[in-house]
Amino acid sequence: MxxxxxxxxxxxxxxxxxxxxxxxYQDELLEQAEQFLKKLEEQVSKxxxxxxxxxxxxxxxxxxxxxxxxxxxxxEILRVVPPEVQRACAERFISALKEMGIDYQSPxxxx
Numbered sequence: 001m002x003x004x005x006x007x008x009x010x011x012x013x014x015x016x017x018x019x020x021x022x023x024x025y026q027d028e029l030l031e032q033a034e035q036f037l038k039k040l041e042e043q044v045s046k047x048x049x050x051x052x053x054x055x056x057x058x059x060x061x062x063x064x065x066x067x068x069x070x071x072x073x074x075x076e077i078l079r080v081v082p083p084e085v086q087r088a089c090a091e092r093f094i095s096a097l098k099e100m101g102i103d104y105q106s107p108x109x110x111x
Contacts, residue, residue: 008079014090019075021093023064026071032096033074036089040077049077056080 009015022029041049053073058066065075078086 009086011083012087012090014094015078015086018090018093019078021097022071022075026065026068030068030070032093032100033070035096036074036093037070037077049073053077 005011009019022033037049053076056076056079057072061067061072065071078089081089
């Protein structure tokens with residue numbers, strides 16, 4: 001019997017941590033979300049990312065992350081990429097926090 005997760009990001013503790021960080025510290029982490037999107041745009045293109053987001057974004061955005069377009073785009077893109085990409089992005093996000101000098105210890109840490 002396989003485990004069924006309640007939310008799309010519950011399958012990985014690091015991804016869960018990033019989503020919780022974004023939820024609780026949106027203003028403080030906005031620059032990190034912008035950097036994430038910028039790196040994606042360098043690999044694909046801004047137009048492709050914007051078009052993709054238009055296809056996947058909710059019509060009536062009423063979730064916590066829909067209040068800020070950058071955070072919304074970041075979370076929605078994370079939601080639809082494969083799990084291995086989600087994990088890699090989450091690890092890079094947490095590493096970037098440490099590089100910025102933010103000494104953050106995850107309460108969900110399994111390492």
